[in-house]
Ligand SMILES: Nc1nc2c(ncn2[C@@H]2O[C@H](COP(=O)(O)OP(=O)(O)O)[C@@H](O)[C@H]2O)c(=O)[nH]1
């Protein structure tokens with residue numbers, strides 16, 4: 225059960241640099257069993273304050289890793305090739321790229337905040353292009369992609385539903401199942417757009433309005449304002465926050481994060497992704513160029529707090545989608561049969577109940593659920609009770 229993040233944006237915005245930085249881990253780790261068959265799919269991580277420290281122990285993650293009691297929980301990252309205006313009509317191989325996004329639970333739109341390139345990613349020089357335009361065009365492109373998939377077969381779909389007495393929300397969910405549209409989501413979207421009457425008579429415009437809601441519900445977009453190491457980048461961040469108050473932005477510098485992770489990987493520094501500082505381990509071995517680069521990075525971190533790349537991932541999962549991280553554990557024992565302490569950490573959607581969590585662990589636990597225990601407080605949790613971020617939960621079931 226993986227969580228998938230799609231990286232989107234126009235060419236040269238920094239998607240591949242983001243992908244490279246986010247998938248580069250300092251520690252040797254076992255591969256997460258994602259079905260990785262393409263080079264643009266990799267494992268990134270979101271940060272969770274590990275539950276182990278509350279119990280005075282050190283965890284042994286089965287997937288991901290833990291540095292100084294900060295747990296790095298794996299997520300699947302997909303680097304989608306550059307999307308240009310007209311992508312939904314197939315421009316610049318758009319349709320092929322867009323279908324790479326189907327399975328994404330959330331999108332990170334990497335924007336070149338420095339405004340150095342036009343919509344096609346062609347270089348103009350810093351500050352020459354308004355990144356606000358990129359924010360809008362990409363959202364529109366993805367909305368139109370949903371609309372085109374839905375409208376393409378609309379008449380057939382609407383009439384077919386009528387003939388087989390299928391509900392229209394069921395037909396919509398079938399048509400957009402690859403995009404993770406469910407019947408519930410389709411039903412909500414229909415009521416939000418206040419569409420009624422015979423779906424066969426809905427206009428293309430109606431279907432477009434419906435598609436916007438369906439896209440929002442299945443592909444929320446977080447904006448990563450990249451290249452804030454360039455002066456025009458940082459200036460644009462302040463302006464965009466004022467101009468587009470309804471959008472979630474996280475400023476970042478992918479190139480700086482990549483440099484830090486590469487230095488950590490080669491043992492020059494120690495750096496916990498997302499932190500505001502790093503420590504030089506081998507100052508004697510540094511050449512002048514490396515010293516200068518690290519000085520530049522230090523100054524950047526002092527000014528901006530962090531490179532922002534880790535914060536982008538965390539914000540997408542925990543702030544935008546409001547997911548929570550839940551650790552399975554036992555009231556009497558935090559160790560699994562192999563002796564691993566708190567080996568798992570699950571990313572769960574908002575409003576996950578104890579029973580939902582039981583099902584996520586194993587269908588049998590869900591089916592034969594009796595009650596759950598809050599391992600920290602040793603209190604009972606009933607099946608319909610919602611879990612909280614960082615809960616450690618034991619499921620008591622009659623499953624054999
Ligand atoms: N100044 C600066 N340049 C960056 C940053 N991230 C990426 N770049 C540069 O932007 C260019 C395009 O990056 P790339 O990751 O290939 O973009 P993609 O086409 O979106 O995958 C490359 O020259 C990168 O080195 C950053 O944080 N700061």
Ligand SMILES: [Mg+2]
Pocket residue numbers: 239240241305306
């Ligand atoms: Mg790329």
